[in-house]
Amino acid sequence: MKRRALLSGAALALGLAGAAHADDPTKVGFVYVGPVGDYGWTATHDAARLEVEEHFGDAVETSYVESVAEGADAERVMTQMALQGHDLIFATSFGFGPDANNVAAQFPDVKFEHATGYQQDHENLSLYNARFYEGRAVIGHIAGHMTETNTIGYIASYPIPEVIHGINSAYIHAREVNPDVRFRVIWLFSWFDPSQEADAANALIEQGADVLMQHTDSSAPISIAQDAGIYAFGQASDMSEFGPDAHLTAILDIWAPYYIERVQAVMDGTWEPQDIWHGFAEGMVELSPLNDAIPEDVRASAMELREAIASGEYHPFTGPLNRQDGTPIVGEGEVISDADLLAMDYYVEGITAELPD
Amino acid sequence: MDLSSINPAVLAASLMVAATPIMLAGIGELISEKSGVLNLGVEGMMITGAVSGFAVAVMTGNPALGFIAAVFAGMALALVFGVITQVLLANHVATGLALTLFGLGLSALIGQGYVGVNPPRTAKLEIPLLADIPVLGRALFGHDLIVYLSILLIAAVWAFLKFTRAGLILRAVGENHDAAHALGYRVVRVRLMAIAFGGACAGLGGAYLSLVRVPQWTEGMTAGAGWIALALVVFAAWRPWRLLVGAYLFGGIVVLQLNLQAADVRIPVHYLAMSPYLITILVLVIISSDRSRAALNAPGSLNRTFHAAQ
Known part of the structure; x- marks a missing residue:
């Protein structure tokens, strides 16, 4: 009973998000495999998240969950994010691939971006990677x-x-x-x-x-x-x-320009699934x-x-x-x-x- | 297989370093479990010790003060657990798990200003004469104080449990708290002291990670060492010397497989990496296969809440 109420509430919220797009901030979620303080991989993604916030100001609302185990746990975290009305979710580890695809199938209105993966089964899931x-x-x-x-x-x-x-x-x-x-x-x-x-x-x-x-x-x-x-x-x-x-x-790893571009695309309604692999030339690797x-x-x-x-x-x-x-x-x-x-x-x-x- | 490039003395020396954190955390947990308290918060206490020890060592420039701070930090966290489980009678398992999660979060918070900072180095204590013995000298007698302290602690715990009256009381409380209570022993007080000792050891083990083995502060740096320490206690069947052997075995497998890989020896890495857990499961199966033997080993009142009837 409780879960059903939650689901219908979320569905309502998702529907509203479409209608009242101009007023509501775009919600962007990040799923990290390590702690944000690892001074390595996850830290770079989180630095980019902060740049997204700085770039868009009140127009976006970001959230993250750190140290998420690859597998069932990741699927749970992403489902939760989708239910909370996130418009765009970045899954930032290779091993989140199957989970991101599963959740993407359940929430066709939410956009997913999976880092360094190869599995792209749905229209609302993009892949991005750095050379x-x-x-x-x-x-x-x-x-x-x-x-x-x-x-x-x-x-x-x-x-x-x-x-x-x-x-x-x-x-x-x-x-x-x-x-x-x-x-x-x-x-x-x-x-x-x-x-x-x-x-x-x-x-x-x-x-x-x-x-x-x-x-x-x-x-x-x-x-x-x-x-x-x-x-x-x-x-x-x-x-x-x-x-x-x-x-x-x-x-x-320089993720911020890509993240800003993709958040902008969601705001403009121009987001399309893609599969990119950028290197020195595009500034993703430095x-x-x-x-x-x-x-x-x-x-x-x-x-x-x-x-x-x-x-x-x-x-x-x-x-x-x-x-x-x-x-x-x-x-x-x-x-x-x-x-x-x-x-x-x-x-x-x-x-x-x-x-x- | 070319094993000639692996220096056994260096291997033994790094094995002792790798085993020290889990041995310290393990001996603390052993005392706690002997008194009948299963504290699953070892990981949380270790990492809190790691960050507190690191912070104090950096602030004062003295690693010894860092280790002392870690002992108190681990103890403080353990006493939170103690009050919740012994006074407020909460479930041990749930509280222990919560303590781990709390410790991981708290350490990340305390550690924010300490990422990327270099700690003062802990001096190696080269024992005169002994350290000059070829091979053995480098393997056994060129370590820092904490390595020797951890071995002394094992001996002390063994002697305490076997020969002292206090040790007997601790075991009595762990075996049957109702009987111990009926005899007039203060079950809750004994258990609180055991829990505090467990926290102190876990904190010390954590500080050994951040001040010696790695040496730096990184969030989540214990990466499961606390859970290995818990497995170690079961593996050791609650016996101090067996815990020492287990710690060197577990630490040894880790170091050995890394050294074998570095020396280009082809080995099945997965199997070696999972072997400590497999061995623990095996030991669990063996000790629980025989009812009488299981009863001999595991403390009778382990993980049971004590409530004195008024």
């Missing part, structure tokens, strides 16, 4: 120059295509400037676990790594690198505060200021690489490229397709580590 591998190409280039032990440690989260092609992109560009470079990879099977990330950083250092990269969200490896006197790259946000000497640069420890010539060549990628002149996955087992991926001068990148489940030739199943 992080472009940034990883540049940090790979810098790492190849900076390493003295020729060993680079990589703290990875889950073996999904985005993480795998990130490792490949960094490796290809490190090897380009340093043929002897070797990657050591640890898979944590978690996006956020500071103590395990710290332990992993220590284990990699013990194996001779003097430059660390990470595809996990906490800043713990930066602190460890600082203490050990080696280098590291930040993830998602500028993490230089945790290790001013260690932090060479960070790949930044690098934080380079550390002074990077020599002038490396700095220049890194920026050159960044410009070439941004202008579309160069693609980080340009052939000839082979898989780890030697089978060719793309031939001389050819460029890998987006579809192949998004399905990448293998290391490129030269990486000695093995992918977990």
Whole structure:
């Protein structure tokens, strides 16, 4: 009885939202996989949420739920948001895909935006993603120059295509400037676990790594690198505060322009489902200021690489490229397709580590 | 398999560091459960200890003061639980879960000004002579004070439960609170003290994370360590030395699998990562398969609300 009353109330609210659009603020909800204070992935989304608020002022009302587990919990949170009359919901983790699609099916009037996913079953669901591998190409280039032990440690989260092609992109560009470079990879099977990330950083250092990269969200490896006197790259946000000497640069995720554009589209009634993948060129991926420890010539060549990628002149996955087992991926001068990148489940030739199943 | 690149001394040393937070939280929870109180708020007390210890260490520049603050912060939170469950007679499980949620939120609030701050480093206490022994010296005798303290605490708890009158009273309260009450023991007071001890240890374990193991403050940084500590108590069948073995085993598996991966040894990561929980379930099945044995291990009044009839 209570639930029915709630549902009809929500339905009424949704109906009213359509009619009284001009007066009511547009309600925008954000679902986060980690805490807003993670100083990494979730922090970047929340920073963008605040920019949305600042941009639209009273015309929008935003809300968020943090540390939402992927799965049933996410579905519950999104259903709740839809019932509360949100017009637009951003689901900001890969693993929210099935849940966002399920909820989208139940609330055709609510718009959904799913980050870094691939599943798009409904007319009211958009996909958006950033080409992080472009940034990883540049940090790979810098790492190849900076390493003295020729060993680079990589703290990875889950073996999904985005993480795998990130490792490949960094490796290809490190090897380009340093043929002897070797990657050591640890898979944590978690996006956020500071103590395990710290332990992993220590284990990699013990194996001779003097430059660390990470595809996990906490800043713990930066602190460890600082203490050990080696280098590291930040993830998602500028993490230089945790290790001013260690932090060479960070790949930044800039979501605000996209979020503002999409909220505007909902206000104007022009929102259409789409599937975008933006990089340096559109400003969704950026690098934080380079550390002074990077020599002038490396700095220049890194920026050159960044410009070439941004202008579309160069693609980080340009052939000839082979898989780890030697089978060719793309031939001389050819460029890998987006579809192949998004399905990448293998290391490129030269990486000695093995992918977990 | 090439294992030669893994240095066993370093592995043992990092194993001890990885095991210390869960061992501290576990020994505190063991005392609490021995008195008959199941406190599921370990995670919340740990993270509150982590942030309070971090904040005080940063403010004073002295990690020792940070650890002391963490002890009191954990204790304060535990006493909130104690008053609600022992005086107001609320359900232990629900209150414990609420305490975890409360602790996570409270720590995020306190920690807002401390993200991105570098804490003062805790000095390593290299034991003279012993630390110079090859291999063993680096593995066992080059740690900070808290690592040694955690082992001493295990020994102290063991001796307390086995040899002291107070320990006997604590166990009596945990086994049968009505009988202990009839004998004239103050059940609620004993339990409050046990709960406070549990909170103090959990707070210390949390501060070890934020001041030594990671060292930084990040929201949600315990990431489930409190729950592992709870599993550890069951795994240890409420026995202090077995808890030490369990903590090193659980911590060891984590560190070992990371080191194996770093050394390019192909291992099934998922299975290793879930093994502490699998072992705990296995132990639970074994100890509950035999009624008499189960009765020997789990405190008889665990998780039962005590209300003295007037």
